[in-house]
Amino acid sequence: MTEPYKHKHKHKPLIGQTNLELESFAESIGEKSFRGRQLFDWIYRQQVDKFNEMTDLSKSLREKLDSDTIHPLKIVNRDLSSSKQTRKFLFELRDGKLVEAVLMVEGARITVCLSTQVGCAVDCDFCATAKMGFVKNLSSGEIVDQFLHLQKMSEEKITNVVFMGMGEPFLNYKNTIAAADLLHHPKGVNMAAWRITISTAGIVPKIKQFSMEEQPYKLAVSLNGTSQDQRLRTMPITKTHSFSDLMRASKDYAYHSRNRITFEYVLMDEINDNPKDSEKLVKLLSNVECKLNVIPYNEIGGEYSRPSDEKIEAFLQPLKRANFPVTVRWSKGQDIDAGCGQLATNSIKN
Ligand code: SAH
Numbered sequence: 001m002t003e004p005y006k007h008k009h010k011h012k013p014l015i016g017q018t019n020l021e022l023e024s025f026a027e028s029i030g031e032k033s034f035r036g037r038q039l040f041d042w043i044y045r046q047q048v049d050k051f052n053e054m055t056d057l058s059k060s061l062r063e064k065l066d067s068d069t070i071h072p073l074k075i076v077n078r079d080l081s082s083s084k085q086t087r088k089f090l091f092e093l094r095d096g097k098l099v100e101a102v103l104m105v106e107g108a109r110i111t112v113c114l115s116t117q118v119g120c121a122v123d124c125d126f127c128a129t130a131k132m133g134f135v136k137n138l139s140s141g142e143i144v145d146q147f148l149h150l151q152k153m154s155e156e157k158i159t160n161v162v163f164m165g166m167g168e169p170f171l172n173y174k175n176t177i178a179a180a181d182l183l184h185h186p187k188g189v190n191m192a193a194w195r196i197t198i199s200t201a202g203i204v205p206k207i208k209q210f211s212m213e214e215q216p217y218k219l220a221v222s223l224n225g226t227s228q229d230q231r232l233r234t235m236p237i238t239k240t241h242s243f244s245d246l247m248r249a250s251k252d253y254a255y256h257s258r259n260r261i262t263f264e265y266v267l268m269d270e271i272n273d274n275p276k277d278s279e280k281l282v283k284l285l286s287n288v289e290c291k292l293n294v295i296p297y298n299e300i301g302g303e304y305s306r307p308s309d310e311k312i313e314a315f316l317q318p319l320k321r322a323n324f325p326v327t328v329r330w331s332k333g334q335d336i337d338a339g340c341g342q343l344a345t346n347s348i349k350n
Pocket of ligand 1: 220264300
């Protein structure tokens, strides 16, 4: 016996469901399972979100689905930065909670920065999201839906995905990987694995798991310091997962993976911006297959500040001798609080 069709919002939203889950869904409303595969194609590959545009579904099925909801998220606000290259979107979950995601254009590269949690439990002292505390994990559908909404808003095809929005992806490991798998699925969005980057504040056991499972996605680690004591000053997580354990797990990952690991280094005035620190980095990372991404701090009205351009230059100087590539992320979108670490949704702003 099939279950009777339920009312609006009684269903799990279709976005976020796998091929297999959509097949069972189709069966649960009295349809053949291949209808689930058709839904998968419409939702993820063709990215159509209106059932009446899903032309190869039978009329009777479309009628059954009419009152159903595809999206777990609703866009409630959007901001355009003055450069027009960065757009920030505010989404409402079905329970009314809010998350943000950012769409960035740099030439031919269109990157989306997705959130994995509402709030965050990691409590990095310099980050705006941390100030909210931890609210909840997002489901894989709520993560993927940020992508699908942003793709609709973007004139160009999105080329890269970074899990660097609100939250700690590795404290919501299962749903984050499930979301990446949906974005990577060849019959769906079909985003190449190397175009998907997951960034962690350093949850060591999860870095090990990610490595052991041979996940194809790129890994970024927010290093933000060059020693146990220095990192501990801004990242209390260093108490639980020590600097040396983090370095060891990162090296192991880089050694076994096909991908280079990225170390992110948020540069904060008088905290970690001494050229002695960059000299240390040159040595520390010399035997790791890695890339270093220096992120001059985006101010959030707290005690930390961005070093002057001269200080940033002085910090970068020793890195010219490094045997690994170094990039500087001159974050865009700070005027709309869309820069790294500026995402927070305590209340609807503006
Ligand atoms: N929790 C994950 C992903 C979210 S933060 C992580 O920690 O990696 C994404 C990046 O932004 C991290 O490298 C983080 O260190 C950095 N960041 C946080 N606050 C920032 C700020 N105010 N300015 C610049 N970068 C910041």
